[in-house]
Amino acid sequence: MPRVLILGGTGDARELAGLLVGRYSVVSSLAGRVREPSRPAGEVRVGGFGGVPGLVSYLRSAGIDAVVDATHPFAAEMTSHAVTACAAAGVPLVVLRRPGWVEGPGDRWLRVPSYADAAAALPSLGTRVLLTIGRQELAPFAGCAGWFLVRSVDPPSVPLPAHSEVLLSRGPFTREGELALLREHRIEVVVTKDSGGSATYPKLAAARELGLPVVMIDRPAPPPDVTTVLTPTDAAQWLASLRWGLPRWSRP
Structure with missing residues (x-):
């Protein structure tokens, strides 16, 4: 099965892992900042990667075929690292960001x-x-x-x-x-x-x-020129649309 890394810790990340387990080999990465995190389905790793070089190394050594950045909308540094590392390793990336709140009648x-x-x-x-x-x-x-x-x-x-x-x-x-x-x-x-x-x-x-x-x-601006989806179902559909094969760094 294709191997998918979910950068998570959010409710959306847990929901996505539940949708993907059984169809993909799923690894959810948690930052480890919460003492008793809610654990998603599938394989779980806890802790940082060591910046962009560490994440590139992990993508290659773990045989990751695609990455879903489902971190918190305010985790701008992790998202920036994911964008740079996935580009360097040739791994497709999608950013899952739920919509922000919208002010309505009566709100101040x-x-x-x-x-x-x-x-x-x-x-x-x-x-x-x-x-x-x-x-x-x-x-x-x-x-x-x-x-x-x-x-x-x-x-x-x-x-x-x-x-x-x-x-x-x-x-x-x-x-x-x-x-x-x-x-x-x-x-x-x-x-x-x-x-x-x-x-x-x-x-x-x-x-x-x-x-x-x-x-x-206000939340940080989304990364430019990166595919962004709004729901776990959208992220699952994006993964299904990929043409799976050998990891990009293994191709001649």
């Missing part, structure tokens, strides 16, 4: 390009903040005044705002649960990043219902 969103811009916007919006951007990008908020409820899957390892509480929690979340959370902690503003998907969307629905502003951090 402020879109910003960076974490630093999000921190700078807070003083005019509120002093009790739900900060739900993961645990690795919290440093720009360390010097902010106000009170923060910092929600992440694993404990943060960077400085936090002076007045903050950490809530360890993993989605999917519900609208009712998010409404209760915002009310219990008297949240005045929500800070999130445009991850897309349904698992963490309920906080946006709850903020809309309560009339709260949301600071939305």
Whole structure:
């Protein structure tokens, strides 16, 4: 069977692995940043590759025939490495990126390009903040005044705002649960990043219902000149469209 590497860790990556196992030899690569990740079907490897040279070496030594980059929409560095490494190794690549969230009637969103811009916007919006951007990008908020409820899957390892509480929690979340959370902690503003998907969307629905502003951090631009699809089914169809044969680096 053709051997497919899924760069994953996301729900979309797990769904894709489930679709592919049995038709392909599937290897899912997890970065190892979450202590207890949800494991996908098929073979799993955990840890980095050692930059572009390490990824090129792995593609060749593991006999990878195609790569699906199904990493988080904000994992720009990994996507850049995948684009460069696949080009060097002659391995076809598709980027799986679920659509971003779209502001609707009743939403009060402020879109910003960076974490630093999000921190700078807070003083005019509120002093009790739900900060739900993961645990690795919290440093720009360390010097902010106000009170923060910092929600992440694993404990943060960077400085936090002076007045903050950490809530360890993993989605999917519900609208009712998010409404209760915002009310219990008297949240005045929500800070999130445009991850897309349904698992963490309920906080946006709850903020809309309560009339709260949301600071939305825009996702990085997609890589140019690379095939991008929106759903795991689209990625599976892209793989099915390839003309399978010997790995490109083995051809005369």
